[in-house]
Amino acid sequence: MVKTHVTMTVNGEAAELLCDTRATLLDVLRDELDLTGSKEGCSSGDCGACSVMLDDRLVCSCLVLGAEAEGCAIETIEGMADDDRLHPLQQTFLEEAALQCGICTPGFLVAAKALLDRHPDPTETEVRYWLAGNLCRCTGYDKIVRAVMLTAADMRGEPR
Amino acid sequence: MLTSGLSQQFTGGRSEIEVRAATVRQLLGELDDLYPGLGSELGTDTAIAIDGEIFQDPYLEAIGADSEIYFLPRIGGG
Amino acid sequence: MTTNGNGSTQGNGLKWVGKRTIRPDGVDKVTGRAQFGADFTLPGMIVGQVLRSPHAHANIRSIKTDKAEALPGVKAVVTSADFPELPSTFEAAGEVMLNFRDMSCNVLARKKVLYHGHAVAAVAATSVAVADQALALIEVDYEILPHVIDVIEAMAPDAPLLHDDMFTIGVEPTPDKPSNIAKRVEYGLGDIEAGFKAADVVVEREFTTKAVHQGYIEPHAAVATASEDGQCHIWCSTQGQFVVRAYVSKLLGLEISQLRVTPSEIGGGFGGKTVVYLEPLALALSLKCHRPVKMVMSREEVFQASGPTSGAHVWVKVGATKDGRITAAEAVLKYQAGAVQGSPIMPGCMCAFAPYDLENVKVVGFDVVSNRPKVAAYRAPGAPISEFGVECVIDEVANKIGMDAIAFREKNAAREGTHAAYGPRFGPVGYTETLRVAKEHPHYHAPLGPNQGRGVASGFWFNIGGDSSAALHINEDGTATVISGCPDIGGSRASLVIMAAEILGIDVDRVRPIIADTSSIGYSFLTGGSRVTFATGMAVIQAAEDVVRQLRERAAMIWEIDVEAVVWENGEARPSGSNAGEFDPLSLGDIAAKAGKTGGPINGHASLNAQGAGPAFGTHICDVEVDKETGRVTVLRYTAVQDAGKAIHPSYVEGQIQGGAVQGIGWALNEEYIYDEKGRLENAGFLDYRIPVASDMPMIDAVIVEVPNPKHPFGVRGVGEVPLCPPMAAVANAVAAATGLRMADLPISPPKLLEAIDNGL
Numbered sequence: 001m002v003k004t005h006v007t008m009t010v011n012g013e014a015a016e017l018l019c020d021t022r023a024t025l026l027d028v029l030r031d032e033l034d035l036t037g038s039k040e041g042c043s044s045g046d047c048g049a050c051s052v053m054l055d056d057r058l059v060c061s062c063l064v065l066g067a068e069a070e071g072c073a074i075e076t077i078e079g080m081a082d083d084d085r086l087h088p089l090q091q092t093f094l095e096e097a098a099l100q101c102g103i104c105t106p107g108f109l110v111a112a113k114a115l116l117d118r119h120p121d122p123t124e125t126e127v128r129y130w131l132a133g134n135l136c137r138c139t140g141y142d143k144i145v146r147a148v149m150l151t152a153a154d155m156r157g158e159p160r
Numbered sequence: 161m162l163t164s165g166l167s168q169q170f171t172g173g174r175s176e177i178e179v180r181a182a183t184v185r186q187l188l189g190e191l192d193d194l195y196p197g198l199g200s201e202l203g204t205d206t207a208i209a210i211d212g213e214i215f216q217d218p219y220l221e222a223i224g225a226d227s228e229i230y231f232l233p234r235i236g237g238g
Numbered sequence: 239m240t241t242n243g244n245g246s247t248q249g250n251g252l253k254w255v256g257k258r259t260i261r262p263d264g265v266d267k268v269t270g271r272a273q274f275g276a277d278f279t280l281p282g283m284i285v286g287q288v289l290r291s292p293h294a295h296a297n298i299r300s301i302k303t304d305k306a307e308a309l310p311g312v313k314a315v316v317t318s319a320d321f322p323e324l325p326s327t328f329e330a331a332g333e334v335m336l337n338f339r340d341m342s343c344n345v346l347a348r349k350k351v352l353y354h355g356h357a358v359a360a361v362a363a364t365s366v367a368v369a370d371q372a373l374a375l376i377e378v379d380y381e382i383l384p385h386v387i388d389v390i391e392a393m394a395p396d397a398p399l400l401h402d403d404m405f406t407i408g409v410e411p412t413p414d415k416p417s418n419i420a421k422r423v424e425y426g427l428g429d430i431e432a433g434f435k436a437a438d439v440v441v442e443r444e445f446t447t448k449a450v451h452q453g454y455i456e457p458h459a460a461v462a463t464a465s466e467d468g469q470c471h472i473w474c475s476t477q478g479q480f481v482v483r484a485y486v487s488k489l490l491g492l493e494i495s496q497l498r499v500t501p502s503e504i505g506g507g508f509g510g511k512t513v514v515y516l517e518p519l520a521l522a523l524s525l526k527c528h529r530p531v532k533m534v535m536s537r538e539e540v541f542q543a544s545g546p547t548s549g550a551h552v553w554v555k556v557g558a559t560k561d562g563r564i565t566a567a568e569a570v571l572k573y574q575a576g577a578v579q580g581s582p583i584m585p586g587c588m589c590a591f592a593p594y595d596l597e598n599v600k601v602v603g604f605d606v607v608s609n610r611p612k613v614a615a616y617r618a619p620g621a622p623i624s625e626f627g628v629e630c631v632i633d634e635v636a637n638k639i640g641m642d643a644i645a646f647r648e649k650n651a652a653r654e655g656t657h658a659a660y661g662p663r664f665g666p667v668g669y670t671e672t673l674r675v676a677k678e679h680p681h682y683h684a685p686l687g688p689n690q691g692r693g694v695a696s697g698f699w700f701n702i703g704g705d706s707s708a709a710l711h712i713n714e715d716g717t718a719t720v721i722s723g724c725p726d727i728g729g730s731r732a733s734l735v736i737m738a739a740e741i742l743g744i745d746v747d748r749v750r751p752i753i754a755d756t757s758s759i760g761y762s763f764l765t766g767g768s769r770v771t772f773a774t775g776m777a778v779i780q781a782a783e784d785v786v787r788q789l790r791e792r793a794a795m796i797w798e799i800d801v802e803a804v805v806w807e808n809g810e811a812r813p814s815g816s817n818a819g820e821f822d823p824l825s826l827g828d829i830a831a832k833a834g835k836t837g838g839p840i841n842g843h844a845s846l847n848a849q850g851a852g853p854a855f856g857t858h859i860c861d862v863e864v865d866k867e868t869g870r871v872t873v874l875r876y877t878a879v880q881d882a883g884k885a886i887h888p889s890y891v892e893g894q895i896q897g898g899a900v901q902g903i904g905w906a907l908n909e910e911y912i913y914d915e916k917g918r919l920e921n922a923g924f925l926d927y928r929i930p931v932a933s934d935m936p937m938i939d940a941v942i943v944e945v946p947n948p949k950h951p952f953g954v955r956g957v958g959e960v961p962l963c964p965p966m967a968a969v970a971n972a973v974a975a976a977t978g979l980r981m982a983d984l985p986i987s988p989p990k991l992l993e994a995i996d997n998g999l
Contacts (some may be wrong), residue, residue: 001365001367020367022367028371030277036270036273036276036277037269037270037271037273037898039455039456039505040276040457040534041455041456041457041505041537041924042537042923043536043537044537044923044924044925046923047455047537047923047924049455050721051399056306063934076270077268077269077270078270080269081269083553086265086268086269088269090265090269093264093268094260094261094264094265094268095260096889097258097261097266097729097889097890097892097893099264099267099456099508100727100728100729100890100893100897101265101454101456101503101504101727101728102263102268102272102454102503102505102506103454103456103503103504103505104504105267105268105269109268110833110982118872124879125933126934127932128932128933129932129933131932131933132931132932132933132934134923134929134932135455135929135931136455136728136730136932137452137453137454137455137506137508137897137901137929138857139893139896139897139923140508140897140899140900140930140935140938141898141900141930141931141932141935142861142896142897142935142937142938142940143860143892143893143896143922144932145937146937161602181571184490185929205336206326209661209662211662211663212662212663212664213662213849213850214662214667214700214849214850214851215849215850216702216703216704216847216849217847217849218849221849222556227343228663230661230662232588232660232661232662233584233585235585235700235702235767235852236510236511236512236582236615236702236767236768236961237615237618237619237701237702237767237768237769238452238508238510238615238616238617238618238619238697238765238766238767238959
């Protein structure tokens with residue numbers, strides 16, 4: 001087993017570790033940094049449960065090697081709330097019951113935040129296609145899409 | 161009323177039987193007297209509907225004079 | 239998005255029931271803090287991996303594990319030799335009767351492997367990499383046998399035989415030759431020959447459905463630890479910690495009290511996590527090496543080796559008069575059980591015609607084994623398959639007569655007092671309500687464009703009650719903890735908190751829920767069968783009523799009056815009238831603060847076996863558009879109407895309806911297990927096992943109807959399973975309306991539809 005030294009920032013904090021060269025970024029986040037909010041649903045980049053931001057790009061962390069994160073800024077679900085203030089998406093998901101079992105929720109929140117940070121006024125179709133890389137089996141997507149649209153309106157300061 | 165599987169195994173094909181009993185426990189005893197083994201078989205793996213209400217474990221439930229009893233498989237779920 | 243139908247009698251003056259509160263576990267779920275099965279770790283933990291069969295059917299001549307055991311870093315290796323041999327009889331385990339020899343053989347193969355992916359051995363090692371190396375060092379000598387996958391092929395007399403001791407039960411006389419048919423069952427009423435003779439119109443059709451997986455996003459995961467004195471603890475993602483305890487102790491020959499099972503948060507189950515796969519292996523490994531062992535399935539393993547639902551062959555025949563009365567209904571159902579017996583053929587038979595008031599009906603069913611993973615429950619197990627065939631034929635009959643699809647169903651609908659097709663008479667049920675609401679919904683009257691079609695279908699599931707325990711502890715400051723034993727898959731703990739708060743009369747935020755492990759709460763049957771809000775809810779209500787009784791007694795003691803003169807209202811004790819005395823009300827907090835002085839801690843308990851679960855019906859409307867150049871079906875609009883009895887938390891009831899409807903759409907249009915000519919699963923991943931994604935679906939309009947179940951204090955009927963029953967037929971009927979083609983073989987995937995369009999099927 002070969003390990004390599006990796007430094008990166010995760011949710012704004014410096015992280016430094018010896019990383020197995022075969023380990024994925026998801027493995028590193030979960031097993032080395034104890035950030036288990038990102039989930040492993042498929043390890044083939046099909047379900048989106050492992051979604052994180054890598055230097056402002058939305059990626060499946062199961063498809064990124066830990067070593068590739070050298071020098072990068074990672075944002076995970078754990079960094080989404082600001083101290084005890086939930087991000088508007090997190091709050092709206094709760095109010096709109098946009099989660100049932102909750103396993104896909106971190107991935108959806110990271111992906112939805114990436115959408116609204118770039119496109120503050122998406123249509124329903126745009127929301128659905130942006131989130132097509134995140135699988136949910138419990139909700140049928142209805143309340144998730146509604147929650148994202150409502151949050152977008154809130155964040156634009158517009159009536160719902 | 162029995163399902164066809166049970167009626168074939170125990171009652172020679174009869175699926176409707178009239179019995180006198182005041183509780184399910186008594187009913188099973190009566191059935192065992194009439195058809196040896198039937199009562200204990202019904203006690204373990206079946207649910208019972210009494211006048212339409214399904215009970216999964218009804219030994220102490222009361223049965224009325226004209227109650228209609230159905231024996232059904234235990235129902236699970238997913 | 240909620241409509242209250244008539245008959246909502248228990249709805250007046252409720253403070254919390256029916257409100258859309260924020261679920262108590264919600265913040266942990268949206269911040270990633272909640273611990274699911276694979277998120278749990280213990281100090282000194284090592285990992286386990288499973289060696290799986292590369293063949294669909296083979297004898298195991300020998301297994302050599304010595305090289306694997308010698309690899310540095312490997313701490314334990316187990317095969318079926320490490321598991322006791324169990325007799326092949328049906329035994330009680332908790333609430334169900336199961337064949338434990340079959341279960342043991344599915345967990346680890348004994349003399350044969352019966353499907354591609356069947357577990358053969360397991361190793362525990364210091365890392366996944368070492369464990370994988372160890373697997374490669376295990377030498378298994380297989381003698382490959384011919385295999386069979388398809389249910390009809392498996393029933394043929396010369397089919398490859400999976401079990402030489404399988405003699406079909408339910409046929410007279412019992413066959414003298416073994417076969418792959420485990421069982422034949424039959425249900426019926428009346429005289430179907432006479433019924434068909436009386437019909438003006440008869441439609442019969444054959445359908446096939448493929449095996450589909452529940453598709454939970456969280457793979458199976460467990461951590462097991464065994465101490466040197468045989469005390470064992472398992473943490474796992476499960477729908478039923480008590481069921482895991484019962485099965486694992488049986489499989490490993492432990493006393494139940496030796497094993498404690500803690501459920502993690504669960505990332506989806508739908509019935510697929512009501513059985514054990516990794517738990518017995520992880521514990522067996524830990525018993526050998528006394529280290530905690532963590533095992534997590536890969537997505538590929540989930541598809542290869544955890545139970546999908548049955549694939550099936552369904553034949554349906556329905557006869558009706560020209561004014562729309564069904565005179566006879568018949569079906570023959572053949573369900574795949576997978577490698578060992580136990581498909582949901584019985585509920586499939588019983589539910590097939592359940593929405594209808596029939597004099598003459600006959601349903602015959604077969605439980606058939608074949609070389610694929612053992613099936614597990616999937617939302618209303620068995621019913622979606624049979625109801626698919628029936629609802630398609632009902633549609634065709636209505637068309638032939640020239641009657642509206644909903645009107646035809648209304649004319650034949652089961653109501654209170656109807657003799658169900660499976661035997662007993664219905665109590666109050668809401669089927670006709672769902673039909674009426676669907677008929678009056680704007681969706682049903684919206685215009686359609688070219689290549690578009692609308693389909694309707696209904697569905698039914700019994701719902702169950704069962705064993706549940708609950709405790710309600712009053713804290714010294716007047717807040718409360720409600721403790722129960724059913725894992726929360728979809729928001730049920732929010733409903734339990736609502737019910738407790740309602741009875742106690744306090745703010746819902748002052749009640750916190752705990753889902754307890756098997757040592758910390760009384761026996762509770764698993765989460766499934768749409769039972770938690772009903773049965774565990776009933777236990778919570780009784781525990782709360784027990785607490786209220788105690789609170790009144792304490793108040794009476796404090797005021798030195800008779801307990802009969804104390805009432806509990808809005809979270810306070812007050813004298814029932816001015817002649818009882820002039821006392822200021824005592825809040826829950828006031829009384830709790832004095833608990834020690836008035837007799838001790840105030841806690842309520844209830845353990846019950848809930849009877850009287852209310853059956854539920856749903857009616858769905860689906861609009862599709864068919865692209866004639868690609869065969870792609872787009873669902874344009876979907877409305878799902880369902881009788882919930884009483885929606886304790888409407889948002890989570892809607893969620894169940896929406897989720898089930900979309901699973902059904904996936905089952906109808908895309909999902910299937912694909913096997914190669916060697917019997918190996920080809921699409922064991924989410925890329926090629928295509929479940930619906932957000933861009934496939936429209937909004938799902940979930941409409942709740944409330945015809946209360948008189949057997950529950952708030953009128954609750956289970957809601958989780960019915961939604962999966964109507965969608966496949968609703969979609970197929972919509973496609974038929976759009977194209978004139980009756981697609982009877984699921985899934986209606988683009989290549990198949992395109993071929994039918996091109997050849998004018």
